[in-house]
Amino acid sequence: MSKQSKTLIENYFKNHSFVGSDIESFNSLIDHELNDIIEENKVIEPTIIPQNIDSFKIRFDKIWVTQPEITEADGSKRNIYPGEARLRKITYSAPIYVEVSAHINDVQRETLTTQIGNMPIMLKSKNCHLSKLNREELIAKGEDPDDPGGYFIINGTEKVLVDIEDLAPNRVLVEKATVGPSKFTGKIFSERGSFKIPHTLEKLSDGIFYLSFTRVKRIPIIVIIKALGLLKDEEIMKFINAESLSDEVLVNLYEYVSIKTEEDAIDFVARKIGITQTKEIRVERMQEILDKYLLPHLGIEKEDRIYKAYNLCKFLKKYLQVSSGSLEVDDKDHYMNKKLKLSGDLLSDLLRVNFKVLVGDLLYNFQRIVKRGKFPSIKAIIREKLLTQRIDSAMATGNWVGGRKGVCQRIQRLNFLETMSHLQRVVSPLSASQENFQARALHSTHLGRLCPIETPEGTNIGLRKNLSLLVAISGQSGEEEVIKAMKNNGMKSLW
Numbered sequence: 001m002s003k004q005s006k007t008l009i010e011n012y013f014k015n016h017s018f019v020g021s022d023i024e025s026f027n028s029l030i031d032h033e034l035n036d037i038i039e040e041n042k043v044i045e046p047t048i049i050p051q052n053i054d055s056f057k058i059r060f061d062k063i064w065v066t067q068p069e070i071t072e073a074d075g076s077k078r079n080i081y082p083g084e085a086r087l088r089k090i091t092y093s094a095p096i097y098v099e100v101s102a103h104i105n106d107v108q109r110e111t112l113t114t115q116i117g118n119m120p121i122m123l124k125s126k127n128c129h130l131s132k133l134n135r136e137e138l139i140a141k142g143e144d145p146d147d148p149g150g151y152f153i154i155n156g157t158e159k160v161l162v163d164i165e166d167l168a169p170n171r172v173l174v175e176k177a178t179v180g181p182s183k184f185t186g187k188i189f190s191e192r193g194s195f196k197i198p199h200t201l202e203k204l205s206d207g208i209f210y211l212s213f214t215r216v217k218r219i220p221i222i223v224i225i226k227a228l229g230l231l232k233d234e235e236i237m238k239f240i241n242a243e244s245l246s247d248e249v250l251v252n253l254y255e256y257v258s259i260k261t262e263e264d265a266i267d268f269v270a271r272k273i274g275i276t277q278t279k280e281i282r283v284e285r286m287q288e289i290l291d292k293y294l295l296p297h298l299g300i301e302k303e304d305r306i307y308k309a310y311n312l313c314k315f316l317k318k319y320l321q322v323s324s325g326s327l328e329v330d331d332k333d334h335y336m337n338k339k340l341k342l343s344g345d346l347l348s349d350l351l352r353v354n355f356k357v358l359v360g361d362l363l364y365n366f367q368r369i370v371k372r373g374k375f376p377s378i379k380a381i382i383r384e385k386l387l388t389q390r391i392d393s394a395m396a397t398g399n400w401v402g403g404r405k406g407v408c409q410r411i412q413r414l415n416f417l418e419t420m421s422h423l424q425r426v427v428s429p430l431s432a433s434q435e436n437f438q439a440r441a442l443h444s445t446h447l448g449r450l451c452p453i454e455t456p457e458g459t460n461i462g463l464r465k466n467l468s469l470l471v472a473i474s475g476q477s478g479e480e481e482v483i484k485a486m487k488n489n490g491m492k493s494l495w
Contacts, residue, residue: 012470016472017124017148017149017150018148018150018420018423018424018469019124019148019149019150019423019424020472021342021471021472021473021475022122022150022161022163022342022343022344022423023122023124023125023149023150024344024475025342025343025344025345025473025475026122026125026342026343026344026347027125027126027127027344028344028475029343029344029345029347029348029351030065030125030126030127033344033348033351034063034064034065034096034351035063036193037063037348037351037352037355038060038062038063038098040193040352041060041355041356041359042059042060043057043058043059044057044058044059044060044359044362044363045057045058046058046363046366046367046370047367048367048370048371049370050370050375053104053105054105055103055104055105055106056102056103056104057102057103057106058100058101058102058103058362058366058378059100059101059102059103060098060099060100061098061099061100061101061111062098062099063096063097063098063099064096064097065094065095065096065097065119065121065127066094066095066097066127067079067094067121067127067128067129068080068081068085068092068093068094068121068127068128068129069094069095070084070090079129080092081129081130081141081142081143082123082128082129082130082141082143082153083141083142083143085153085156086153086156086158087156088156089155089156090155090156091118091120091153091154091155091392092120092121092123092152092153093118093119093120093121093388094118094119094121094127095115095117095118095119096115096116096117096118096119096387097113097114097115097116098113098114098115098116099111099112099113100112100113100114100378100382102378110377110378112378112379114378114379114382114384115384116358116382116384116387117358117384117385117386117387117388117391118387118388118391119351119391120152120153120154120391120392120395121152122149122150122151122152122343123147123149123150123151123152123153124148124149124150125149128149130143130149146416148420148423150343150423151411151423152395152408154392154395154396154408155392155396157396157410158410158411158413159395159396159408159409159410159411160408160409160411160422160423160425161342161343161346161347161407161408162406162407162408162409162425162426162427163340163341163342163343163425163426163427163467164340164341164346164404164407164426164427164428164429165338165339165340165341165426165427165428165429165465166338166339166340166341166429167189167332167337167338167339168336168337168338168339169189169190169191169196169297169339170188170189170190170191170297171188171189171337172186172187172188172314172315172318172330173186173187173188173330173332173337174186174187174318174319174322174323174327174329174330175187175329175330175332176329177202180202181202181204181205182202182203182204183203183323184202184203184319184322184323184329185200185201185202186200186201186202186315186318186319186322187199187200187201188295188315190213190294190295190296190297190298191296191297192296192297192300193352194349194352194353194356195293195296197213197214197293197296198213199211199212199213199294199295200212200213201221201315201316201319202218203319203323204218207248207251207252208220208251208252208255209221209222209252209316209319211224211312213293213294214289214293215273215289215293216269216273216289216293216294217273219269219272219273220252220255220256221252221312221316222236222252222253222255222256223256223259223265223268223269224265224269224290224294224312225309225312225313226256226259226262226264226265227262227265227266227268227269227286227290228262228290228294228305228306228308228309228312229262229305229306229309230306230309230310230313231260231261231262231265233253233257236249236253236313237249237250237253239309239310239313239314240313240316240317240320241313241317248320249316249320263283266282266283266286266287266290267279267282267283267286269286269290270282270283270285270286273286287302290305290308291304291305294308295308295311295312298311332438332439333438333439333441333443333445334443334445335443335445335446335449336445340426340473342473346400346407349400349401349402350391350394350400350401351391353401354387354390354391355387357386357387357390358382358383358386358387361383361386362381362382362383365380365381365383366381369381394407394408395408396408404429406427409422411423421454421466424466424467425464425465425466425467426450426464426465426466426467427463427464427465428463428464428465430463432459432460432463433459436463439462439463440461440462440463441462442462446465448468448470448471449467449468449471450465450466450467450468450471451465451466451467451468454466
């Protein structure tokens with residue numbers, strides 16, 4: 001190795017942490033994701049309220065996390081460092097505070113700041129006390145100055161959240177079908193918050209294109225496009241924009257030419273999926289299904305329907321191009337079609353589910369006290385230990401939301417290299433007992449991203465991988481910067 005190369009590599013590792021992407025992911029959770037979770041559950045309306053008032057709402061206004069601290073037996077609070085957490089077998093965590101307000105008859109009456117739980121803090125993240133210390137100060141606190149951080153301390157045990165490799169959401173993939181009447185299937189996993197809804201497009205022997213998602217099974221896609229507000233056949237053809245394949249689209253348009261209005265299309269879909277009430281209720285329930293469960297990543301409001309129609313046309317266009325051979329079939333194992341769930345994403349999933357549990361508990365406590373004829377204060381109905389217990393339990397056992405096991409693991413400290421390896425591990429959600437030869441094989445796109453050598457022998461071969469040493473994982477901010485640059489160069493947004 002030349003002297004210049006050696007100097008470059010040395011400088012790179014001086015300025016870049018091995019676990020920098022994981023730490024950024026955790027910082028992003030604290031700065032942005034927590035606010036998104038609050039936005040999803042911003043207003044809570046109990047169904048049972050005191051008789052003398054017309055409306056009662058509880059609003060969550062702001063959420064923030066401070067730095068790790070400990071409450072001693074005498075009630076005093078002070079900062080805690082990781083060394084003490086390890087020795088005393090306690091969790092290195094910081095309080096989560098929320099600003100809550102009560103609104104009676106739409107007038108704000110009570111506002112308070114309360115703690116709703118404790119959040120385990122990742123070592124060396126910006127909320128960690130160690131992040132601002134130099135080498136000498138780290139040694140004084142009993143820490144290894146070369147330790148990269150990127151893990152948690154739960155009940156005195158060092159725990160690491162193992163990155164999970166999954167198919168990228170909100171991306172259309174068309175592949176050859178192995179079973180069923182359709183030669184090709186188009187798939188998209190639409191992700192919004194805790195929802196991840198699979199959508200499937202297929203062409204059956206009658207020449208009609210069918211879309212399936214949640215309760216809606218094999219409904220003609222043209223009818224769904226019309227139900228979303230794109231009614232004119234000419235406009236549908238324009239947005240599909242597949243001139244050489246227009247005959248196949250015309251067959252579908254001709255089949256449902258009798259559907260002239262949005263309401264007719266919505267009613268057609270509602271009857272197909274077995275909603276049996278009166279027409280008004282049928283249409284209303286179907287509209288709710290289309291808003292909430294059809295491509296929710298594009299929005300869940302009524303005004304988002306037309307953009308969903310445009311995107312379904314794009315989906316159909318790609319399906320036509322692949323099935324005619326003018327476009328290649330998508331490769332599921334290509335790393336462009338993958339997404340890594342880092343520590344911040346995994347904790348975000350856990351918090352999102354458990355925050356809903358906290359909201360349900362809050363409602364139950366409020367309604368129970370109202371039934372007794374009393375009017376409770378907000379502070380009395382928020383159980384701060386509930387969220388803490390549920391987060392700590394998941395981190396201690398490794399059992400995650402969605403039935404995943406082994407997400408949080410005890411860090412391996414046999415030697416420094418093994419620790420580094422464990423901090424950079426990537427696990428595929430596929431079952432180790434099934435063959436999945438293609439998923440286990442080394443793909444050309446792994447070059448520079450994943451280590452081609454380090455993988456276990458036996459059933460887990462190719463499913464348990466490790467990030468390469470120079471890899472950096474782009475977050476949401478990367479996407480935002482690309483979109484901003486494109487807009488600066490003249491790209492116009494549809495919404």
